Structure formats: structure tokens, C-alpha cells
Amino acid sequence: MASTPSESTGLTPVKIVVAGGFGVGKTTFVGAISEIEPLRSEAIITDASYGIDEVTADGTKTETTVAMDFGRISLKHQLVLYLFGTPGQDRFHFMWDELARGAIGAVVLVDTRRIEACFAAIDFFEKRRTPFVVAVNTFHGQRLHGEDEVRNALQIGPEAPIVFCDARVRVDVQRVLGNVVEHTLDRVMSEAAAS
């Protein structure tokens, strides 16, 4: 046979979730570093799979479509890192659990002009105990607020790192992703030491 099928070449998939309010720059963030154009994939949600029971006038079940953006980065050591942007609209928060399952950690992107837009994401990751880093998207390179101000406004403890980045800039995104992995490593090691 001329073609050589890959079979499993031993690649390991890993993932980081990129969350935040609608329009905060998640797709930009993913696109700044992804080796593929951020793709959009659709999940059709039925009542059967998620317990939503909407019934239309003709008695058929309704289906809801939720779109997710994602990107891919090949890393050395046979790793492939997937970045998943959470669906922005509140009504799709139930999808977040699936996105967060198995994730190394999360980035919560914050726009300081609409800081409340990220509260839902922070609540979710705190409850789920998913390690997360808050990344303040400094549009136009301006730091409108300092770290203490942001931490205060978000009401988060000292354990969650707060960093500043421009979501359009690849090295910034790279640094933030590194911050997420470091934060998760810190937590895993301190929990191991405590047990």
C-alpha cells in the first residue's frame, strides 16, 4: 500500500479552557497562538442528553445548537494542546462542565471595562476546583487597573494568579498559558505535600 496510515503515533492530547464574558477576546486569544485557524464546532444538545425538556407545538423535541471555538498547538514531547473557548452566552453554561473535564486549567479573560462579565467563569472554576489564571486583556496596551484593584474587584483570594496580556500578541498568550500550567503544577505539588 502506498499510503501509510498513522495509527496511533503516541500523541497525548491535553487541554486548557479559555473562559470569560462575551466579547472579551477569547477567540482572539486562541487565534493568536493556534496553528490552525480557530475552528468552530457545533454540538447539538437534545433534552435526552442534557435534561432540557422543551417541547414544541407539534410535540417534537427541540434541539439547541451551541458553538465552541477551539485551537490546536503541537508541542514537543508528543503533546498536542487544545484550547477551548467557552460559549459566551449564559444559557450555555451547562456546557462548561464538559469543557472543563480533564483540563489542565483555565484562563479567565477579563476586560476591566466590564469586569462583571467574568464572574460566572470565576464562580464556576472555583466551585469545580479547576486551577485558573486571571488574564486581564489590556486592549491597546493600556493597564487601566493594577493587580490589587482587579483582585479586589473580582473578590478572589491570593492563590489565583492575575496577569496582564494583550490577547492579540502571541508571546503574551504563550506566557499566560505557561502561567496556567505553572499554577496547576504548584497546586498539585502542594496538595501532594499536604496529604
Add this chain to the structure above:
Amino acid sequence: MTSMPETHVGGRIVRPYTMTGGRTGVGHPMIALEALVAVTPAGMRMRHRFRWEAAEIIARSRSETAIIELAALLEVPIGVVRVLTADLQEKGAVTITEPASESGSEADTPGYTELLQKVLDGINAL
């Protein structure tokens, strides 16, 4: 009239779950969105036996491709890709590599720490 989602692939217009025989994947263990699908040599040999999306999955999985990528590339819902990929796996046509489990779910802290260190090294080397 509610407009039902329709899928347009290669000029066909079918409802998404027609190609899975109405199965939505409920009741199966959920394959992770980032799980990698790779065709096997056996899958390559039997590829002519599959049609439509199953054949597309085999064609796209000649290099390892995630479930979510397959859904985006084939323009079909993730649930459809899950069902078809699970079928293909059962027939030995593809392998599915699930991601390493997250911290806390397994007692394997050293293994997870090592994985995280590799990921960090990989990100820093970009």
C-alpha cells in the same frame, strides 16, 4: 415552524442524526472532545466499506485528529462524530486516545506532575 438543524455535506441535506440511525451517543461513555482519533492499518484496508461521514472520519484520521476537529471539518455535530467514531473503534478501524486524567481523579501525582512539566516545557519552547 421550528427550523431543524440541517447538515450540508457534499451537497446532501440530511438531518444530523440520520447518519447515526437516530443514536445521539447517550448511554455511551462520553469520548472527550480532545480525544485523538487515528486510523488503523485494518481501518485503511476496510475503508471502502464505509460511506459518508464514517469514510470521511477515516480519511481525516490518517494523521491523529481530535473529535472536535472532526466535527468542525465534517460540519456535523459532535454527538454524531462520537457515535460514528465509537462504531469505527468497535470494528477496529480507528483507535481513540483519551486525554490523561486530570489531577485529583487518580492517585498518580508523579505521572501528572511529569506530564505538566512536559507541557510547560513545550509551551516555553514554542
